[in-house]
Amino acid sequence: FRVWNDKLKKPSFTYFGLDHVATHWLNVNRSGAGGHNAADDAMHSIQLFNSYCTVQYNPPLLFELQQRTINAKIAPxxxxxxxxxxxxxxxxxxxxxxxxxxxx
Structure with missing residues (x-):
């Protein structure tokens, strides 16, 4: 998942992992002690795809989600x-x- 980031010294795309995007787009907590689960990763990937398909033609909502993704602290x-x-x-x-x- 990538978002255009013009806050950088040299504006470019910033890339985010599944955990970060799912946390801020789907409001799911993926930082549990169980680690990664392939079935959950697949489910969250499809949910993110469906969410993007829903908002791609709604620029204000898409922008809001992108800004939420950029502004949120990334967990290591x-x-x-x-x-x-x-x-x-x-x-x-x-x-x-x-x-x-x-x-x-």
């Missing part, structure tokens, strides 16, 4: 809170502690 991801998990690097070069090579 699991990978940011846990740079390594079970001795496995979470793949973020900036937080890598294992020294394994990256192939990209």
């Amino acid at each position: 991801s699991f990978a940011k809170m846990n740079p390594t998990f079970e001795d496995c690097c979470m793949g973020n070069r900036k937080l890598c502690k294992c020294g394994a090579p990256f192939f990209s």
